[in-house]
Amino acid sequence: MCRLSQSFLISFLSLLLFSPHIAYAAESSDKVDVQALVRHVDNLWRGTTSHADMTMTVKTQHYQRELTLEAWSRGTENSLVVIQDPIKDRGIATLKVGENIWNYLPKINRVTKIPPSMMSGSWMGSHFTNDDLVKENTFEADYNVSLTFSGMRDGQKIYEITALPKENAAVVWGKVVMDVIQSSLTPTRADYYDEDGKLIRRMTFSDFKKVNDKIVPMIMKLQPEDKPTESTVLEYNKIEFNVSVPQSFFSLQSLKRRH
Incomplete structure (x- = not known):
């Protein structure tokens, strides 16, 4: 989620189709299209x-909570x-359209739009935030990316990508560093730092x-x-790409x- 990813992640991270510009996974760092590599990693979970x-x-x-979720996406905006x-939470939903997010609570049959003041709040009680969901589709626009390492790490060849915010970009992170396996072009780790260079959180992929x-x-x-004893783990039990999901599916009416 990457960015992701987060995002969505993930980053639930805003995912495009595989880019042919990175299909070679070249060992020579000067041949790597870093921008295309970032797009590919950001978009592994969506067609x-x-x-x-x-x-x-x-x-x-204070607690441990397990949720079963069903999710749909269309492009990077929806x-x-x-x-x-669990049954007591069934039907609670989050809809994202562009940079707007709404939550639906079936018990009171109410739809609430998330205001800017609550964007840093927890999403569904997890360590992800509402801002993670919105910012996932603006990563390329907000950050400059570069290849900062290419070689062996932890027993495998990886690319290390560092993302620094562009001037005047309205972003939370001062730096994001991601490791990507060269052979499969899949991420293994993403570290998120604040403006002072302090590591705030880590996303691992397996x-x-x-x-x-x-x-x-x-x-x-x-x-x-x-908070080393805390975590949020998101596991995909099943995922399908390029399914029939019309634009009208992502609306307040639907x-x-x-639920």
Whole structure:
């Protein structure tokens, strides 16, 4: 999620189709199209459209919570996530259209738009924030990326990509550093730093599987650096790309019908 990824992530991270410009995964760093590599990593979990079943496990100092989620996406602008389990939370949903986010609470049949003042708040009680969902599709516009290392690390050849915010970009992070496996072009780790260069959180990726000719990490773990006993783990139980999801699916009118 990368960016992701986050994002969505993830980063739930805003995902494009595989770019032919990085298909060679060249060992020579001067041949690597870093911009294309970032697009590829950011977009591993989506095609033109996607549909996924996921399990999200949230661990904090006070509780552990497991949610079963169903999610749909269309391009980089539209996504819908609905809680299917536990029963008491079934139907709670988050709709993202562009930079706007709405939450739906079925028990009171109410749709609420997330105001700017709450964008840094927790998404569904996890360590992801509402801002993560919005900023995922503006990563390229907000950051300058460069290849800062190419070689062996932890027993495998990787590319290290460093992203620094552009001047006047309205972003949270002072720097994002990601490791990408050269052979499969899949991310293994993304570190997020504040403006003072302090590591704030780490995203790790694992359980790589081939889905529609793409190697996709099925498990993402978000770990806050100042709370080593806490984490949010997002596991894809099933994901499909390029499914039939019309634009009208991502609307306030249809939001209430998804529970």
